[in-house]
Amino acid sequence: MTKIHVPVRDAYDVIIERNILKRCGEIISEVSKAETCAIITDDNVDKLYSETVSESLKSNGFKVVKYVFPHGEASKNAGTLTKIWSFLVQNDITRSDCLIALGGGVVGDITGFAGATFLRGIQYIQIPTSLLAQVDSSVGGKTAVDLPEGKNLVGAFKQPALVLCDPETLRTLPEKFLIDGMGEVVKYGMIADEKLFDLLLNCNLENVHEYFDTIIPICVAIKKNVVAEDELDTGLRMILNFGHTIGHAIEAYYHYETYTHGCAVSAGMCIMTKYCNTPEEYAKLKKCVENYHLPTDTDAPIMELVNLCGHDKKRAGQKLRWITCNPIGKAQIQTGTIPEFRAIFEREV
Amino acid sequence: MTKIHVPVRDAYDVIIERNILKRCGEIISEVSKAETCAIITDDNVDKLYSETVSESLKSNGFKVVKYVFPHGEASKNAGTLTKIWSFLVQNDITRSDCLIALGGGVVGDITGFAGATFLRGIQYIQIPTSLLAQVDSSVGGKTAVDLPEGKNLVGAFKQPALVLCDPETLRTLPEKFLIDGMGEVVKYGMIADEKLFDLLLNCNLENVHEYFDTIIPICVAIKKNVVAEDELDTGLRMILNFGHTIGHAIEAYYHYETYTHGCAVSAGMCIMTKYCNTPEEYAKLKKCVENYHLPTDTDAPIMELVNLCGHDKKRAGQKLRWITCNPIGKAQIQTGTIPEFRAIFEREV
Numbered sequence: 001m002t003k004i005h006v007p008v009r010d011a012y013d014v015i016i017e018r019n020i021l022k023r024c025g026e027i028i029s030e031v032s033k034a035e036t037c038a039i040i041t042d043d044n045v046d047k048l049y050s051e052t053v054s055e056s057l058k059s060n061g062f063k064v065v066k067y068v069f070p071h072g073e074a075s076k077n078a079g080t081l082t083k084i085w086s087f088l089v090q091n092d093i094t095r096s097d098c099l100i101a102l103g104g105g106v107v108g109d110i111t112g113f114a115g116a117t118f119l120r121g122i123q124y125i126q127i128p129t130s131l132l133a134q135v136d137s138s139v140g141g142k143t144a145v146d147l148p149e150g151k152n153l154v155g156a157f158k159q160p161a162l163v164l165c166d167p168e169t170l171r172t173l174p175e176k177f178l179i180d181g182m183g184e185v186v187k188y189g190m191i192a193d194e195k196l197f198d199l200l201l202n203c204n205l206e207n208v209h210e211y212f213d214t215i216i217p218i219c220v221a222i223k224k225n226v227v228a229e230d231e232l233d234t235g236l237r238m239i240l241n242f243g244h245t246i247g248h249a250i251e252a253y254y255h256y257e258t259y260t261h262g263c264a265v266s267a268g269m270c271i272m273t274k275y276c277n278t279p280e281e282y283a284k285l286k287k288c289v290e291n292y293h294l295p296t297d298t299d300a301p302i303m304e305l306v307n308l309c310g311h312d313k314k315r316a317g318q319k320l321r322w323i324t325c326n327p328i329g330k331a332q333i334q335t336g337t338i339p340e341f342r343a344i345f346e347r348e349v
Numbered sequence: 350m351t352k353i354h355v356p357v358r359d360a361y362d363v364i365i366e367r368n369i370l371k372r373c374g375e376i377i378s379e380v381s382k383a384e385t386c387a388i389i390t391d392d393n394v395d396k397l398y399s400e401t402v403s404e405s406l407k408s409n410g411f412k413v414v415k416y417v418f419p420h421g422e423a424s425k426n427a428g429t430l431t432k433i434w435s436f437l438v439q440n441d442i443t444r445s446d447c448l449i450a451l452g453g454g455v456v457g458d459i460t461g462f463a464g465a466t467f468l469r470g471i472q473y474i475q476i477p478t479s480l481l482a483q484v485d486s487s488v489g490g491k492t493a494v495d496l497p498e499g500k501n502l503v504g505a506f507k508q509p510a511l512v513l514c515d516p517e518t519l520r521t522l523p524e525k526f527l528i529d530g531m532g533e534v535v536k537y538g539m540i541a542d543e544k545l546f547d548l549l550l551n552c553n554l555e556n557v558h559e560y561f562d563t564i565i566p567i568c569v570a571i572k573k574n575v576v577a578e579d580e581l582d583t584g585l586r587m588i589l590n591f592g593h594t595i596g597h598a599i600e601a602y603y604h605y606e607t608y609t610h611g612c613a614v615s616a617g618m619c620i621m622t623k624y625c626n627t628p629e630e631y632a633k634l635k636k637c638v639e640n641y642h643l644p645t646d647t648d649a650p651i652m653e654l655v656n657l658c659g660h661d662k663k664r665a666g667q668k669l670r671w672i673t674c675n676p677i678g679k680a681q682i683q684t685g686t687i688p689e690f691r692a693i694f695e696r697e698v
Contacts, residue, residue: 035667078434082427082496089498117466117503120491120582142469147431149438155469156505233469318384 025060034098104130112143116158131181135219183262194329243269266294374409383447453479461492465507480530532611543678588680592618598657
């Protein structure tokens, strides 16, 4: 068991432990005074883990209700959010009850937003079951839904009361989602930890499972340090967006259908590194992401992606911010106008 | 000009001044670095005040865009909120821009919620044009929309960056809305200021306009004191809910059609006072609200109203909280079970 304390205003722990799902109710009872836990999950995760979680909650004295929505990014919208809100009223959930986000990033983001807004805020707990959610989205309190115009355009900052990561869930994770999460794992190496990057450079999609007990805590600790410095995303937290400015544009360009988030970030990181680092470093990153079957580029014309970056929510006034990691393991926040950002991709490489 | 400073974490001023709408852009330019101000308003208020506000903003260098939705509580829902979010994206509103809530409580509540959630939070400014919004809803950072199941069931705490009250707008306010606001004004006398109550007892709907320069600052100052003590509504702020537990039930019972908020609160205050104070105090309150054509009771059976209170969001676990003002001018927070709350209304009075 590894416990990582996240020292923000409403501080909380991230606990990483194999088979923690089976005893989640015991741990949750230490941080929650809820009478009722409302599990929010998707139809895929529901079949795999709801019963285990629900049994553990019930045997620790909680009443349990459950809301299941169809899996996938397409559900992360205002319509699903509204249905969750109504479900919570209809089940008499009060300000002192607790939401349990059981699933991947979509479940975590929308449940967190429901927690931030239902009755103007009730407690929620993250039980991330995907790699992406375990190393990234479950920690830090960013909650959101998508709009038809773009991803994560509305949301709130609301820290979870607890995060429980069970690396065992990654063994049964479909390969597509494992690959997706590895995109973010490589990102942590790029922005903050050359040793992690080197470890990843020497592993592959088959043997990486053996290293998750090391990898997940390293990633969570990096994220924790960044979040603790910059809870409300006004500065340092930007470094977590390495690969995301272009990555979000890739997702939007393909209407969120072709690329998973991690794959889009992988291509985004490679494109940034191609234009901003030495050819040797670019080659290393390419090799690293290829180990995990992640893309190194896309068919979308780069200038069309750059144009899509204008709608990115990180743009402040006419300025845009983006991240470079040069050398590998050290992130820099860059600020410039849209023409300055565009100029990066106009040079021959 | 009266300026009241609200000393919460994100502190701000409430400025009360006749004809302040005409110079709002000048004052807003002192607190906002926005390039664009997005005015959110309803179709009634739009016709009366949008041009004045827009001209003042433009002549102070702001770009102005405007979203208008149909007036009335029926618009305060997730559908309107989603349309506002999309409007903001489509107009390239960024994190450094500003929303202007121009209108009554519905406009203020939904614009504030949009401000709390769009891009995970952007600045918003309140320009309340109804009495209810000037003395109550524009101050304190409570934002919300309704669900089909009840009023204000989802929302967020997000303080405005500035509140500008123009008492001149009350001269043209339809009588129905003036009456509505007087319900909340009487409430302030009941919970915190016997002198204000006595002033109100000796005025009427016709001559009260002469006293608004005194009345509005008193009400805002009371609200400010309560909000500063209890920003996140975990304690003292409950006293602002005098008359609201029953009041919300009255609104719900009549499907938000028969009673305005202020009228429901007025009936709610009278019902509570009838059962909790001396007959003399009850008679004084009845006289006072009748001065402003406010209701003293409803046709709804009291026990049906009490049952509806179970869904009220202030209920924590199986406990309910409600407010009494005995004697007039001094509020008490009461906590009890639903049967204990019910017992109040079972005694003969």
